[in-house]
Amino acid sequence: KAGVTQTPRYLIKTRGQQVTLSCSPISGHRSVSWYQQTPGQGLQFLFEYFSETQRNKGNFPGRFSGRQFSNSRSEMNVSTLELGDSALYLCASSSLPVGEGTQYFGPGTRLTVL
């Protein structure tokens, strides 16, 4: 099976702009989660989607949003970028049944905000 894919791999934006990151889960996986990784804060949970519904959300401002499509692909959007949004954004997918618990990660998107 192909793994989790994320596009683009690298992105450079300026403050105030917005950005959209994409994630395609492993075939058959219906749950997609997003994490932000920074040297200072480590790995922090952004949100989780299942069947196009957001089931869980981390403690991030409303500038961070996401969605999931019927084919389970997910996008996350960050509006009005700030310097502190520079990070590695990781997407992870997992399969049912409920509670299986293992998430498999993509290679990440490195976002740099100038």
Add this chain to the structure above:
Amino acid sequence: AQTVTQSQPEMSVQEAETVTLSCTYDTSESDYYLFWYKQPPSRQMILVIRQEAYKQQNATENRFSVNFQKAAKSFSLKISDSQLGDAAMYFCAYRRHQAGTALIFGKGTTLSVSS
């Protein structure tokens, strides 16, 4: 709130030797999962091993094994016969046994392997 603590920011080991990475966690839940993930310089997060809290038996995957002490809330990773390719950042993570819940990560341990 659940927390995961990795008290060793850096560890080093020689090739073919054994190293143990420590992890403790705090939770009031009785049913959960614990994981070790490896993140090499490529930044791809790779699952190393997983443990279900209800299982008494320690998980093993080839050269990787864990020592799961539920009462002590301890979950250490032992790497045997270390190889150069084991050099990476290792993250311990916790997840409640409920759909939609997030992984909670420790701060990570950087493992270096010397020949």
